[in-house]
Amino acid sequence: MSDLAEIWLVAIGSGVAVGLAGLLAGWLLRHRSLRWQLAVVGVVTTLTVLVGVQAISRQMLISDHDRSVVLIVTSAAAVVSLAVALVLATALVRWSQSLREEVRRVGDGGAVVAGRHGPAEFQGLASDLADANRRLAEAREREQRLEDSRRELVSWVSHDLRTPLAGIRAMAEALEDGVAVEPSRYHRQIRGEVDRMVLMVDDLFELSRIHAGQLVVEPQAISLGDLVSEAIAAADPVARARGVQLGGEVPHGLQVDADPAGLSRVLANLIVNGIRHTPADGSVHVIARPVDGGVELAVTDGCGGIADDARDRLFEVGYRGTSSRTPEGSELQDVHTARAGLGLAIVKGIVEAHHGRVAVENVPAAAGCRFRVVLPA
Ligand SMILES: Nc1ncnc2c1ncn2[C@@H]1O[C@H](COP(=O)(O)OP(=O)(O)OP(=O)(O)O)[C@@H](O)[C@H]1O
Ligand SMILES: [Mg+2]
Structure with missing residues (x-):
């Protein structure tokens, strides 16, 4: 075997042995700080050189003096590489600690700034974290707004139900005591108030189904001409009573796939x-008219x-x-006021359940x- 081949064999053999020992040390230290892993890398590198030189120098019969020179040089290299490894490890540990602090801030709801320090991977992680934190803050804000509006609604609705209920109780007591001047008027008013509360409870039920995503939409082909004329006929008495002119216009044969009850409710509300x-x-x-990709209903x-x-x-x-939740006027109101x-x-919930959209705009001319x-075709 040639000298060179022998040197290769000895170098590779000793290198593999030290490498395996290094892997074992790395595995044993896997739960320790990053510092230890990097120290293992530094030690393995210099030990490979040291052991290789030692083994070769024995076989090559080089002088003790030469061997000492090589050993001194590699020992100095070992110290330097270990020191560099430790310095790098300390920096890595510091960067990872600052990332940990950022993560902790995410948990506490604080602001996270995408850091520009450390290796590219750490910077990427920090910017992903800042991104996730921003989305989390938006979600928290949305949730808070929803919670506030839910709380407000409960207090408003209890107020809106308490007022007519107090009126009904007063009228019922007057009827019971026989002190009502016009009993038939009281009966009419009680009926009106009950109708109003039934409508409100129906609306609340519908809204809770919409919010729970349980609104069942059963689309079928609807003639918009029929839908609009039925809605106008139903609201016409109220419009007349208020002196408001109510009319509509729908192109002949215009149809849309929608839930008939839901769409009637949308139109009636508007x-x-x-x-x-x-x-x-x-x-x-x-008016109803075909538009790009669907049908538009406009009131x-x-x-x-x-x-x-x-x-x-x-x-x-x-x-x-x-902001006032007190019904307008002192008179009890009819169901339409x-x-x-x-x-x-409710309109928005029903329209969105149809994958449509609703919007409002001012019309200065009118x-x-x-x-x-707008509902998709
Ligand atoms: N056509 C409209 N013109 C001007 N303002 C409107 C119109 N429709 C609704 N609004 C305003 O929007 C508010 C909310 O309307 P919405 O229909 O949700 O409730 P409401 O009519 O007050 O009560 P409900 O419909 O539950 O009986 C109204 O109180 C009113 O201030
Ligand atoms: Mg309304």
Whole structure:
């Protein structure tokens, strides 16, 4: 065997032996700090050289002096590489500790800044963390808003139910004691109030189904001409009583795939709102027309326009324009003037369950606003 081949064999053999010992040490230290792993790398590198030189020098019969020189040089290299490994390990440990602190801040809901220190992997991790933290903060904020509006709704609804219930109790007591001047009027009013509360409870039930994702949409081909004329016929008595002109226009044969009960409810809510917000002698107009990728239903009224900040909130549950929850006027209200702020939230829920969208815009020419519902064809 040639000298060179022998040197190769000895170097590889001793290198593999030291490498295996290093792997074993790394495995034993796997749960320790990163420092230990890097120290193992430094020690293995220099030990490989040391052991290799030692083995070769014995076989090559080099002088003791030469062997000492080689040993001194490799020992110095060992010390330097170990020191460098430890310095690098200390830096790595520091970067990983600052990442740990960032992670802890995520848990506490604090701000995380994507760090520009450390190796590319650490920077990537820090920027992913900052991203995740931002999304988490947005989700928390959304959840908080939802929770606030739910809490508000419960207090509003209990207020809105308590007021008519107190009225009903007072009227029932007057009837019981025989002190009611006009018993038939009391009976009518009690009936009206009960109808109003039934509507409100129905709306609440519908909304809770929408929020729970349990709204069942059973689409079928609906003639929009029939749907619009039925909705107009149903609301016409209220419009007449308020002196509001109600009309509609639908191209012949226009159809849409939708849930008939859901879409009727959407249209009825929009028309009742329009009538309610249009002054006497004004008009509410319903049109349906084909648009790109679907069908549009639009209800235009003469409400005088809606302020920008209010327009963003109309579809929120419980929003009804003012902070006051007391029914307007001292007289008990009929079912068409009842206001719980649920109508448009239901409209939005039903439309979105159909994968459609609803929006509102001001129409200065009509001194009013237009609610547009677009349903996919
Ligand atoms: N056509 C409209 N013109 C002007 N403002 C409107 C119109 N429709 C709704 N709004 C405003 O949006 C609010 C919310 O409407 P929404 O239909 O959700 O509730 P509501 O009509 O007050 O009560 P509910 O429909 O539960 O009886 C209304 O209180 C009103 O301030
Ligand atoms: Mg309404």
